[in-house]
Amino acid sequence: MSLRNLVAKFSVTTNLPNRHSTFTLMSKIQKQANELLHAASKIYHYRRDVITQGRLRELEKAVDELKKILSHPETEDARLKAASDRLDALLRKIGGKIYPKTFLSDNLELALVAAILVIGVRTFFFQPFIIPTNSMYPTYSGMNTFIYEEKNDEPGLLSKAFRFVTLGARHKELIAQNDGLVQLPMVPLQDGSMRIFSEKVKGRKWFVLPAVLAEYTVLIGGVPHTIRVPAEFDMREALLGSFEDTESKLITTAGAGTGYVLDLGTQVEAGDTILRFDITLGDALFVDRLSYHFKRPDAGDPFVFRTRNIPGIEGSGTVDKYYIKRIGGVGGETLEIKEGALFADGEPRNEVEAFVRNANQEGEYAGYLNKNLLAEGRQLNIPKNSFVALGDNSANSLDSRYWGFVPEKAVIGRAIFIYFPFTKRWGLAE
Numbered sequence: 001m002s003l004r005n006l007v008a009k010f011s012v013t014t015n016l017p018n019r020h021s022t023f024t025l026m027s028k029i030q031k032q033a034n035e036l037l038h039a040a041s042k043i044y045h046y047r048r049d050v051i052t053q054g055r056l057r058e059l060e061k062a063v064d065e066l067k068k069i070l071s072h073p074e075t076e077d078a079r080l081k082a083a084s085d086r087l088d089a090l091l092r093k094i095g096g097k098i099y100p101k102t103f104l105s106d107n108l109e110l111a112l113v114a115a116i117l118v119i120g121v122r123t124f125f126f127q128p129f130i131i132p133t134n135s136m137y138p139t140y141s142g143m144n145t146f147i148y149e150e151k152n153d154e155p156g157l158l159s160k161a162f163r164f165v166t167l168g169a170r171h172k173e174l175i176a177q178n179d180g181l182v183q184l185p186m187v188p189l190q191d192g193s194m195r196i197f198s199e200k201v202k203g204r205k206w207f208v209l210p211a212v213l214a215e216y217t218v219l220i221g222g223v224p225h226t227i228r229v230p231a232e233f234d235m236r237e238a239l240l241g242s243f244e245d246t247e248s249k250l251i252t253t254a255g256a257g258t259g260y261v262l263d264l265g266t267q268v269e270a271g272d273t274i275l276r277f278d279i280t281l282g283d284a285l286f287v288d289r290l291s292y293h294f295k296r297p298d299a300g301d302p303f304v305f306r307t308r309n310i311p312g313i314e315g316s317g318t319v320d321k322y323y324i325k326r327i328g329g330v331g332g333e334t335l336e337i338k339e340g341a342l343f344a345d346g347e348p349r350n351e352v353e354a355f356v357r358n359a360n361q362e363g364e365y366a367g368y369l370n371k372n373l374l375a376e377g378r379q380l381n382i383p384k385n386s387f388v389a390l391g392d393n394s395a396n397s398l399d400s401r402y403w404g405f406v407p408e409k410a411v412i413g414r415a416i417f418i419y420f421p422f423t424k425r426w427g428l429a430e
Contacts, residue, residue: 180221
């Protein structure tokens, strides 16, 4: 038989006549026979270049025999089983890693197809995105702190599991290894202010994925104690909020360290839990990557963009980060902030509720702050094919006021749905 005819023979094995076609259910033996024919076709197409001609002729003969038996409804199951056993024995000799099936070979193809589908959906349609910071609060929430003030308030194992499932909460604590005063190393900044000392270290996310973590140092009687949290997490509330009822003062130290410590005015003993808190996950949402191919982004849209090629953002040119902000203005418009309200071309911006709520300083919306490129009395002209990105939480947002415009090519898509955690914000993105 020619190679072309042999290929044709093995290309139609999945469309074989059914010896019980008049019944709605197939026997177990018949199902196994059809599965063997499918495996034979797969082995032929994947391995025919490494199988000898003699073995290929054996395979052709065994396949023909089984197909002929399947085509006659009156054939006994014993004869069908014998032919199936002969094909099975041959496939075990020539199947290589394809046959017989193992857990890996049986599921690898399915896993690859699923991965391709996921990558395709993520690349062209809907990309998941987790908000790390609170620059868009209260519309969206980033990672937050829940402090347990007393030992009795700390959740049990079941409560921790429930909070993890519903809120993505991860529990953290720091226990004193010795007696002494609690102090925080501080670092002076160029503007004269101070920040709590921390270092970036390599770690793991979900115990598997590589991640960058922030390691904070707490001094107890001068002895360093460290705790690690996600790099984007604002640790100030957890550190300072745990000692908010104490008298703290900045102390200059000589010699090693940063040269400054914040004395929290608290004396602890070995074994005391000095920090006890949860980190709740930021809002996880889907980003629509498709619609902006057909319509231009509008003012008020919550959008996600790449920061790699935006000068002025930390890591620009080397690190490909993603930010979520709201489009405050589009190319050709002139923006201005007056008394907490955002104006476009002299008119108050009101396309979405966040603009109106910030203008009215309603609830937790504190209004837009005049900073840098949008300082008081200053107008900002937006160039063509560019956008101004503003955070709804203006006081806690590093946005276009500080580093300029978002080019159209950096835009990923529009936030459309918050799928986790299960809070009042769950649902369509505003």
